[in-house]
Amino acid sequence: MALLCVAAGAAALWLRERARNRRLRSQLETAATELEHLQRSFSRFAPDEVIERVIAEGPTSQGEKREVTALFADLVSFTSLAERVEPSVLVRILNGYFERMSAAISEHRGHVSTFLGDGILALFGALAPNPWQSDDATDAALAMRQAMVEYNRELMAQGLPALAIGIGLHRGVGVAGLIGSQELMEFAVVGRTVNIAARVQDLTRQHDADILVTEDVKRALAPRFALRELPPASLRGVDRPVAVHAVLDVARGDAAS
Amino acid sequence: MTLVRDIAWDTCLLRPQRDPEIVRDLRREIGTPVGPGCFYFAAAPWMPSALARLNRAMLDRTHLDRDLIDWIGLVVSQESSCRYCFATQRAMRIGMGTSPAEMDRLERDFLVAARSDRERAALEFTRRVARANPLATGEDRDVLLRAGFSEDETREILVHIALGVFFNRLSTQSALPPQPMERMPDKWHLRLLQPLIAIRLRRMRTKRAPATLGPIDGPFAPVLRSFDGLHAAPPLRDFVDQLWRSEDVPRRGLALVFAVVARALGCRQGEASARALVIEEGMAPEALARVLDHLDGPELDRFEQVALPYARETAWVQAAQVTRLQRLARDAQAKLGEAEFVTLLGATSMANALCRVGATLPAD
Numbered sequence: 106m107a108l109l110c111v112a113a114g115a116a117a118l119w120l121r122e123r124a125r126n127r128r129l130r131s132q133l134e135t136a137a138t139e140l141e142h143l144q145r146s147f148s149r150f151a152p153d154e155v156i157e158r159v160i161a162e163g164p165t166s167q168g169e170k171r172e173v174t175a176l177f178a179d180l181v182s183f184t185s186l187a188e189r190v191e192p193s194v195l196v197r198i199l200n201g202y203f204e205r206m207s208a209a210i211s212e213h214r215g216h217v218s219t220f221l222g223d224g225i226l227a228l229f230g231a232l233a234p235n236p237w238q239s240d241d242a243t244d245a246a247l248a249m250r251q252a253m254v255e256y257n258r259e260l261m262a263q264g265l266p267a268l269a270i271g272i273g274l275h276r277g278v279g280v281a282g283l284i285g286s287q288e289l290m291e292f293a294v295v296g297r298t299v300n301i302a303a304r305v306q307d308l309t310r311q312h313d314a315d316i317l318v319t320e321d322v323k324r325a326l327a328p329r330f331a332l333r334e335l336p337p338a339s340l341r342g343v344d345r346p347v348a349v350h351a352v353l354d355v356a357r358g359d360a361a362s
Numbered sequence: 363m364t365l366v367r368d369i370a371w372d373t374c375l376l377r378p379q380r381d382p383e384i385v386r387d388l389r390r391e392i393g394t395p396v397g398p399g400c401f402y403f404a405a406a407p408w409m410p411s412a413l414a415r416l417n418r419a420m421l422d423r424t425h426l427d428r429d430l431i432d433w434i435g436l437v438v439s440q441e442s443s444c445r446y447c448f449a450t451q452r453a454m455r456i457g458m459g460t461s462p463a464e465m466d467r468l469e470r471d472f473l474v475a476a477r478s479d480r481e482r483a484a485l486e487f488t489r490r491v492a493r494a495n496p497l498a499t500g501e502d503r504d505v506l507l508r509a510g511f512s513e514d515e516t517r518e519i520l521v522h523i524a525l526g527v528f529f530n531r532l533s534t535q536s537a538l539p540p541q542p543m544e545r546m547p548d549k550w551h552l553r554l555l556q557p558l559i560a561i562r563l564r565r566m567r568t569k570r571a572p573a574t575l576g577p578i579d580g581p582f583a584p585v586l587r588s589f590d591g592l593h594a595a596p597p598l599r600d601f602v603d604q605l606w607r608s609e610d611v612p613r614r615g616l617a618l619v620f621a622v623v624a625r626a627l628g629c630r631q632g633e634a635s636a637r638a639l640v641i642e643e644g645m646a647p648e649a650l651a652r653v654l655d656h657l658d659g660p661e662l663d664r665f666e667q668v669a670l671p672y673a674r675e676t677a678w679v680q681a682a683q684v685t686r687l688q689r690l691a692r693d694a695q696a697k698l699g700e701a702e703f704v705t706l707l708g709a710t711s712m713a714n715a716l717c718r719v720g721a722t723l724p725a726d
Binding site for chain 1: 626
């Protein structure tokens with residue numbers, strides 16, 4: 106009888122242990138699946154190496170230098186537009202704009218780093234090395250110009266105001282890494298390259314041109330791009346005047362502004 | 363849930379052309395049934411046989427443990443987001459007795475767990491070489507040696523990575539249909555016959571005697587020479603030689619494709635080797651520099667104008683971009699003859715494989 110009790114006890118223990126193991130295994134598998142889902146989702150925004158490092162070591166402050174081309178785009182006269190249309194219409198217009206611009210950027214191997222109000226910061230060569238990044242970024246800017254023409258046609262057909270953009274491009278070395286606080290962190294490239302692209306974008310109003318590239322972008326551009334040289338301009342935070350060029354419409358060979 | 367099988371995948375770009383006589387001869391030569399995938403590339407008549415021999419080499423081994431070779435193949439396919447190859451390798455493991463649930467668990471474990479330190483080192487190395495962002499180097503190879511792998515074993519790991527990358531690129535670009543292989547483990551009659559299938563598969567997967575290449579000085583000789591002694595070296599060399607002798611695409615176009623893939627990956631040795639071949643074929647160095655800087659130029663012929671911008675797209679294939687690559691492949695196909703197109707697929711796939719493993723070799 107005692108032997109039976111011991112055997113029953115052992116069996117109960119074994120069964121409980123087995124159930125526990127099964128439960129733990131199932132939890133582990135669920136966690137692993139979720140982790141992989143996250144990893145796959147994040148891989149669209151940061152290099153796989155960075156994601157793996159985050160998973161293995163947690164968010165770290167490691168950064169590395171990369172050669173990138175930064176594209177900064179901004180809507181012209183957005184503030185006055187915001188005052189003229191209903192908030193729900195404004196959001197719809199903005200979302201349509203972001204969607205089209207993002208598609209043009211990713212089609213040319215760039216990735217949208219961040220949306221800043223009505224502005225877009227896109228990077229070429231940040232997630233993987235890209236020796237053709239200047240050509241890609243300029244092609245993306247031209248595709249954005251074309252997408253805006255088509256979007257404006259849609260907006261005007263709905264009785265809505267047309268939009269205009271200014272785009273600035275600069276190529277240089279930036280520091281890539283996870284930037285932010287414990288609460289909000291993103292993979293970003295920081296440094297002068299991004300700042301100069303934003304400042305060059307500001308110059309588009311001054312020069313009445315929609316796409317401007319710096320000399321550093323121009324130097325690596327294919328001859329198929331038609332450019333118009335503009336006088337060097339002083340940029341806030343930059344010691345020397347920066348040479349800029351307007352990108353003309355390659356197909357027609359005339360200036361687009 | 364198995365994530366690789368969730369990758370969006372286009373319909374197949376090619377139609378298989380199975381010649382029963384060639385199938386019979388090849389079966390006799392390689393001793394196993396010929397994989398159906400080979401016959402999608404029959405527009406270049408030399409390719410099905412060359413692919414069947416390479417396919418056979420994937421099953422065999424010279425020094426390594428059979429299971430490790432399987433995990434290497436699965437990791438490479440996962441890294442390359444190749445649904446077709448992953449499904450094939452998964453079905454084979456299930457045929458050999460691994461349960462589907464275990465396979466699903468292992469698929470996740472490739473990312474988050476290791477089975478042993480030695481195996482972990484091999485799989486991490488595999489992932490690094492296959493991913494190539496950044497390109498693996500000799501230092502990564504040294505890690506493998508320090509983990510306890512011999513020089514021969516390390517070379518064999520590299521040759522299996524090369525074979526995996528090659529077949530992944532070929533299958534993904536042409537969108538070979540993965541569904542039949544994905545469904546295979548669920549078929550009741552195959553489940554019933556699994557023990558017999560396992561015996562058959564084990565017999566098929568043999569340990570081969572080392573095979574010597576002999577003198578080799580053709581294109582990409584240093585990389586091919588580094589595989590000398592391994593069972594997979596002769597079919598790899600055979601594929602490169604046949605590609606080089608292609609009647610459908612001139613050598614200059616093929617060398618340019620290799621140079622573009624090498625540049626995209628940042629493989630200096632590979633680019634230098636391919637540039638030398640292009641110059642040998644008559645292009646002036648200054649013109650070549652311009653062409654490689656912009657993938658365009660008046661010097662390019664019709665094939666090169668299509669092939670060069672396309673070749674760069676094959677360097678990295680992330681899950682979310684598979685259908686984009688397949689769309690671009692379809693665009694290229696529309697502008698080329700069928701034989702030119704499959705030769706281009708073979709060239710980009712081989713370039714990706716050789717550049718990745720070549721970057722881990724010591725500089726000449």
